[in-house]
Amino acid sequence: MSQRPVCKIGPSILNADLSNLHHACEKMLDSGADYLHLDVMDGHFVPNLTFGHPLVKCLRPKVPDAFFDMHMMVANPTEWVEPMADAGADQYTFHIEATSDPTTLSRKIKEAGMKVGIGIKPGTGVEAVLPYVDAADMILVMTVEPGFGGQKFMADMMEKVRVLRQTFPEMDIEVDGGVGLTTIDQCAQAGANMIVSGSAVVGASDPKAVIAQMRAAVVKGLDK
Numbered sequence: 464m465s466q467r468p469v470c471k472i473g474p475s476i477l478n479a480d481l482s483n484l485h486h487a488c489e490k491m492l493d494s495g496a497d498y499l500h501l502d503v504m505d506g507h508f509v510p511n512l513t514f515g516h517p518l519v520k521c522l523r524p525k526v527p528d529a530f531f532d533m534h535m536m537v538a539n540p541t542e543w544v545e546p547m548a549d550a551g552a553d554q555y556t557f558h559i560e561a562t563s564d565p566t567t568l569s570r571k572i573k574e575a576g577m578k579v580g581i582g583i584k585p586g587t588g589v590e591a592v593l594p595y596v597d598a599a600d601m602i603l604v605m606t607v608e609p610g611f612g613g614q615k616f617m618a619d620m621m622e623k624v625r626v627l628r629q630t631f632p633e634m635d636i637e638v639d640g641g642v643g644l645t646t647i648d649q650c651a652q653a654g655a656n657m658i659v660s661g662s663a664v665v666g667a668s669d670p671k672a673v674i675a676q677m678r679a680a681v682v683k684g685l686d687k
């Protein structure tokens with residue numbers, strides 16, 4: 464029996480007040496977030512630095528029930544699988560551009576007890592990820608060049624989402640970058656069901672309303 468993908472909204476706390484991350488996460492969860500998208504940048508894979516597994520380990524007991532989707536923008540994703548699992552990560556999303564062996568890496572992530580996400584940058588064609596979809600729980604289509612929050616949504620990435628949704632009707636497909644109230648309809652119509660939104664939610668005066676509106680758009684898109 465086929466299963467319809469479920470809409471999940473995952474705020475990115477990249478542009479939140481990182482000095483009070485626990486509070487920022489709780490605010491998002493209280494506003495209706497289904498999961499938290501945590502952006503790890505190493506200064507090599509992308510020209511920016513954020514945080515690593517020590518911070519995740521500290522955050523885990525503060526928000527024990529939250530699902531942590533780790534967006535690993537790192538040059539050596541194999542290196543951080545075990546430290547992230549030990550820190551309490553639930554899903555480990557690596558970039559296909561950062562590994563020559565996605566199958567072995569996916570297996571390692573599963574053996575460490577986490578779900579597998581595979582991300583593609585805007586310049587990477589969707590064909591690159593197709594052979595590995597069976598090994599993954601989720602495919603991430605980047606809608607900005609990874610590295611910074613607050614960038615402009617790239618609408619031409621929606622074709623990748625459409626291809627993935629047509630080929631894999633039950634798959635979790637995540638979009639990340641510049642997603643907010645003005646761009647959510649495009650994501651929803653293309654078939655995305657996991658929605659990362661940073662600035663548009665974290666910077667909103669009423670994050671609960673923004674999350675609810677995005678959810679309504681995605682549910683409508685999945686129903687069609």
Ligand SMILES: O=C(CO)[C@H](O)[C@H](O)COP(=O)(O)O
Nearest residue numbers: 609610612613640641661662
């Ligand atoms: O991976 C990312 C950047 O590389 C972030 O998750 C993303 O940019 C979210 O922030 P915003 O919604 O502000 O674009």
Ligand SMILES: [Fe+2]
Nearest residue numbers: 475502534639
């Ligand atoms: Fe991200």
